[in-house]
Amino acid sequence: xxxxxxxxxxxxxxxFPWDIGVSxxxxxxxxxxxxxxxRLRFDSTLESHLSNRSALSAVDxxxxxxxxxxxxLIALPCANPFSPxxxxxxxxxxxxxxxxxxxxxxxxxxxxxxxxxxxxKQGGNLLSSPIVESSHDGNAAKERLEASPLLHKxxxxxxxxxxxxxxxxxxxxxxxxxxxxxxxxxFPELKFAGAPWVLSRTYDTFNREFGLLLALAALVLLVIQxxxxxxxxxxxxxxxxxxxxxxxLLGLMIALGKPMRIAYVLAPVMTLALSTSYITHLFRxxxxxxxxxxxxxxxxxxIILFDAGTTVFGFASMLFSPIADLVFLGxxxxxxxxxxxxxxxxxxxxxxxxxxxxxxxxxRIVEPxxxxxKSVPGLPRLLGLAAIILVLAxxxxxxxxxxxxxxxFPPWTKFGRDISWFETHLSGLNEAGLVIQTGRENxxxxxxxxxxxxxxxxxxxxxxxxxxxxxxxxLVGEVLARYVGKAGSLDVTSEADIGESLELLSGSTxxxxxxxxxxxxxxxxxxxxxxxxxxxxxRDMPILMAKTTALASQTIPGAKLSWSGDIVRSAVVxxxxxNGQISGTFVFxxxxxxxLAIAFRSLWKALAISIVPLMGFLAALGLMGILGxxxxxxxxxxxxxxxxxxxxSAIVVVKRGWSGEARDATVDTTILVVGAIxxxxxxxxxxxxxxAIICAVGLVASTLTTIFALPAFATLNSxxxx
Amino acid sequence: xxxxxxxxxxxxxxxxxxxxxxxxxLSSAYLFTPEPVFVVKIGMNIQEPGGQKTREVELSVxxxxxxxxxxxxxxxxxxxSDMKFLKRSENEKVDSIWVKxxxxxxxIGDGNRNESVFGSHFTVEDFGSIDGKGFDLSFNKSLxxxxxxxxxxxxxxxxxxxxxxxxxxxxxxxxxRMEYRDASGKILRRYLVTKTTGSGKAMRPLExxxxxxxxxxxxxxxxxxFSTPASLPEHLFSPGTL
Numbered sequence: 017x018x019x020x021x022x023x024x025x026x027x028x029x030x031x032f033p034w035d036i037g038v039s040x041x042x043x044x045x046x047x048x049x050x051x052x053x054x055r056l057r058f059d060s061t062l063e064s065h066l067s068n069r070s071a072l073s074a075v076d077x078x079x080x081x082x083x084x085x086x087x088x089l090i091a092l093p094c095a096n097p098f099s100p101x102x103x104x105x106x107x108x109x110x111x112x113x114x115x116x117x118x119x120x121x122x123x124x125x126x127x128x129x130x131x132x133x134x135x136x137k138q139g140g141n142l143l144s145s146p147i148v149e150s151s152h153d154g155n156a157a158k159e160r161l162e163a164s165p166l167l168h169k170x171x172x173x174x175x176x177x178x179x180x181x182x183x184x185x186x187x188x189x190x191x192x193x194x195x196x197x198x199x200x201x202x203f204p205e206l207k208f209a210g211a212p213w214v215l216s217r218t219y220d221t222f223n224r225e226f227g228l229l230l231a232l233a234a235l236v237l238l239v240i241q242x243x244x245x246x247x248x249x250x251x252x253x254x255x256x257x258x259x260x261x262x263x264x265l266l267g268l269m270i271a272l273g274k275p276m277r278i279a280y281v282l283a284p285v286m287t288l289a290l291s292t293s294y295i296t297h298l299f300r301x302x303x304x305x306x307x308x309x310x311x312x313x314x315x316x317x318x319i320i321l322f323d324a325g326t327t328v329f330g331f332a333s334m335l336f337s338p339i340a341d342l343v344f345l346g347x348x349x350x351x352x353x354x355x356x357x358x359x360x361x362x363x364x365x366x367x368x369x370x371x372x373x374x375x376x377x378x379x380r381i382v383e384p385x386x387x388x389x390k391s392v393p394g395l396p397r398l399l400g401l402a403a404i405i406l407v408l409a410x411x412x413x414x415x416x417x418x419x420x421x422x423x424x425f426p427p428w429t430k431f432g433r434d435i436s437w438f439e440t441h442l443s444g445l446n447e448a449g450l451v452i453q454t455g456r457e458n459x460x461x462x463x464x465x466x467x468x469x470x471x472x473x474x475x476x477x478x479x480x481x482x483x484x485x486x487x488x489x490x491l492v493g494e495v496l497a498r499y500v501g502k503a504g505s506l507d508v509t510s511e512a513d514i515g516e517s518l519e520l521l522s523g524s525t526x527x528x529x530x531x532x533x534x535x536x537x538x539x540x541x542x543x544x545x546x547x548x549x550x551x552x553x554x555r556d557m558p559i560l561m562a563k564t565t566a567l568a569s570q571t572i573p574g575a576k577l578s579w580s581g582d583i584v585r586s587a588v589v590x591x592x593x594x595n596g597q598i599s600g601t602f603v604f605x606x607x608x609x610x611x612l613a614i615a616f617r618s619l620w621k622a623l624a625i626s627i628v629p630l631m632g633f634l635a636a637l638g639l640m641g642i643l644g645x646x647x648x649x650x651x652x653x654x655x656x657x658x659x660x661x662x663x664x665s666a667i668v669v670v671k672r673g674w675s676g677e678a679r680d681a682t683v684d685t686t687i688l689v690v691g692a693i694x695x696x697x698x699x700x701x702x703x704x705x706x707x708a709i710i711c712a713v714g715l716v717a718s719t720l721t722t723i724f725a726l727p728a729f730a731t732l733n734s735x736x737x738x
Numbered sequence: 739x740x741x742x743x744x745x746x747x748x749x750x751x752x753x754x755x756x757x758x759x760x761x762x763x764l765s766s767a768y769l770f771t772p773e774p775v776f777v778v779k780i781g782m783n784i785q786e787p788g789g790q791k792t793r794e795v796e797l798s799v800x801x802x803x804x805x806x807x808x809x810x811x812x813x814x815x816x817x818x819s820d821m822k823f824l825k826r827s828e829n830e831k832v833d834s835i836w837v838k839x840x841x842x843x844x845x846i847g848d849g850n851r852n853e854s855v856f857g858s859h860f861t862v863e864d865f866g867s868i869d870g871k872g873f874d875l876s877f878n879k880s881l882x883x884x885x886x887x888x889x890x891x892x893x894x895x896x897x898x899x900x901x902x903x904x905x906x907x908x909x910x911x912x913x914x915r916m917e918y919r920d921a922s923g924k925i926l927r928r929y930l931v932t933k934t935t936g937s938g939k940a941m942r943p944l945e946x947x948x949x950x951x952x953x954x955x956x957x958x959x960x961x962x963x964f965s966t967p968a969s970l971p972e973h974l975f976s977p978g979t980l
């Protein structure tokens with residue numbers, strides 16, 4: 017039902033010409049920001065940077081000895097890899113990749129059974145031949161791989177039903193993604209995984225997607241505004257005002273020269289959500305205060321400022337994070353709150369002051385429902401609620417920390433299915449590098465050290481969570497097996513065995529491969545440790561490191577150990593993040609309760625309001641636990657949104673004395689914010705999809721707590737006082 | 739008409755016969771010395787993007803007409819002292835190469851002439867001696883310099899490069915530089931003599947460098963000692979007695 021409030025004609029806010037002047041200034045800022053928007057740069061890096069780099073210095077040092085090679089895994093599934101058809105297909109794919117590298121002068125390393133050679137003894141002759149030769153049938157390749165456990169594991173899947181090729185790139189950008197997609201158009205059976213592919217894919221789609229998603233969120237917001245108010249001019253007016261702070265914030269980022277990163281993508285969405293919340297409250301007050309912007313502002317200033325204050329508290333928790341991106345996200349989110357406040361408390365009343373006649377609005381806006389029923393739920397409901405809380409709490413304990421390959425792409429997409437395929441068919445996608453330094457040239461060519469190293473590798477293979485271990489002893493074993501054949505002992509029996517094998521490996525065809533195992537001066541070596549898919553970096557990496565150190569102290573005493581690789585980096589970064597996040601959350605809740613207690617002069621009210629974000633957190637984390645999602649620096653920003661906006665609604669309801677109008681405004685705000693945020697489920701990145709869903713669930717839980725639990729708390733409080 | 743053809747052939751043939759054969763020209767070229775028999779001790783400094791290593795290698799070479807033999811063995815570090823490379827170049831045959839380790843002697847397949855020597859940037863093919871067998875040779879005047887003549891050598895069997903340009907000092911036959919190029923002309927590896935000693939026919943390199951221009955890294959060789967014995971024991975170049 018549409019109603020028109022005819023009793024009060026709209027009033028001016030600052031009077032003529034100030035209302036027009038302020039509106040024009042706002043419009044100028046908006047146009048300037050819009051003009052800057054095309055200059056917004058994108059940075060699709062997923063790596064989180066620590067503010068304190070020293071925590072990663074050990075990993076940096078290890079990676080300076082053996083620079084990590086960013087490998088894309090290319091799988092070529094085939095029923096029988098050694099059939100003529102499969103060999104032919106493999107040769108075609110390999111030629112295509114080599115052709116691309118050569119034509120485009122790419123500094124990419126390509127490891128394929130057609131490019132990696134093995135030493136081979138034929139009679140008295142020693143040959144170095146590629147594992148797969150296009151001129152031969154598959155039997156020769158089969159024999160070569162059967163004789164080499166190392167190469168078999170590297171180039172074939174566990175079930176032996178697919179070839180695995182490796183493409184190492186020097187620089188991750190959209191070229192790799194474009195090339196691989198082009199390659200797949202000719203070889204549709206190919207599957208891809210690995211950090212460069214994921215990141216180049218991210219790079220390729222993120223900048224295209226960002227604008228579309230933001231535009232879609234804006235459209236959804238407009239539709240919901242219309243559905244709520246049933247007035248095109250009002251919907252357009254509120255929609256435009258809710259967008260202004262977001263566009264100004266993006267303009268600020270451009271002016272600061274900061275690129276848009278995936279970690280920051282929620283900042284504009286949060287600003288959109290907050291400004292929508294403030295606008296909804298102010299507009300409703302304007303309607304109820306006889307279309308007087310001054311009165312409406314006076315009525316809501318304290319609430320909006322209080323809201324903003326608590327939201328800033330929520331975002332401020334990110335400022336304590338050890339992750340540099342989260343600190344910046346905290347600052348720009350706070351900037352978003354400040355911009356929203358200026359626009360909504362000065363710009364919007366001025367613009368409302370320009371209205372000439374009252375708008376036609378739906379009845380639920382003009383005649384809000386009565387006050388909330390302040391009843392304490394009965395025992396069955398309380399028990400039901402307790403059961404839900406218990407389930408959510410128990411589920412939240414299952415959450416893993418840090419993102420994994422499967423968290424990057426939605427599992428229902430081709431890219432997500434590829435990752436899942438690799439996890440099933442390989443021993444693991446994540447690999448850590450154990451760097452062993454002897455401290456002297458040719459230090460690894462020492463028989464006692466070598467025997468200890470073989471023992472260490474054997475010990476590593478027995479540690480739970482470790483999938484595949486391969487290092488220099490495996491390479492030397494391969495050379496001896498090929499050189500000596502079945503006639504002689506394959507065990508390393510002298511230092512000459514080690515040195516000569518390494519020397520043979522450093523030949524032109526083997527060098528590209530052996531460089532990833534042995535330092536140039538033979539003082540250092542690298543053992544590759546692949547971990548199983550269920551290996552949790554934060555939980556399991558410290559255990560693996562400690563066990564390895566204990567093993568090494570017995571097997572290779574005196575050698576210096578360090579670890580490299582993304583999984584080790586992730587364990588350090590995400591570990592620091594989770595510590596920072598836990599302490600930040602405690603700081604936030606502590607400050608929130610103290611602040612609210614002082615403001616309301618009631619510890620009871622402060623605790624009651626604090627329950628709202630707490631329930632939002634519980635719902636969000638519980639859902640993540642149930643769905644098996646990990647908590648990472650990327651999706652944890654949802655918690656800051658829940659904290660910031662969840663508290664908002666609670667304060668409004670408490671400050672407005674449980675009025676029906678405050679409750680309706682809270683529900684409307686939640687619908688608008690959740691509607692806008694849920695647009696992100698269309699993102700190509702599962703981390704963003706997860707963030708949107710967590711955020712939506714947390715906000716809905718917060719609002720439900722505000723509507724149903726807070727009045728009950730108030731009743732309990734009254735009873736307690738009586 | 740028949741007579742005219744004979745006259746033309748008779749006139750042109752002497753010029754054709756007098757035209758220089760690049761194979762003959764290359765056979766008189768040398769990497770270390772024009773002496774037919776020599777032993778040289780070489781210090782190798784092998785630089786890679788990830789670090790460096792050093793080797794000391796003794797190279798023994800003997801040329802007998804169309805035949806030439808070279809044996810290189812590591813003298814330092816000691817644990818590699820059983821490691822040797824033997825190259826035998828006989829008549830028109832493609833070079834035969836053997837590698838010896840403490841685990842025995844193996845002949846290296848013909849397709850592996852591009853294997854590196856002792857982890858350096860030199861290959862078995864281009865270390866120690868140079869000849870034109872297995873190559874299509876031609877002069878390229880546009881690449882000549884005032885003091886050097888350029889020969890283009892295209893491998894007849896599959897190789898990691900499409901052609902090699904060899905610059906030979908006109909005065910004495912010293913190979914001063916070589917470039918290994920791909921089909922597009924891009925230089926993949928480059929050999930350059932950086933220090934010499936002596937002059938005229940007695941000019942020898944003191945220091946030379948082979949660079950990998952694709953992956954980075956280089957091997958610098960320094961001549962530590964040099965001797966020219968009258969002959970070397972025959973068993974030195976026999977695969978059976980390695």
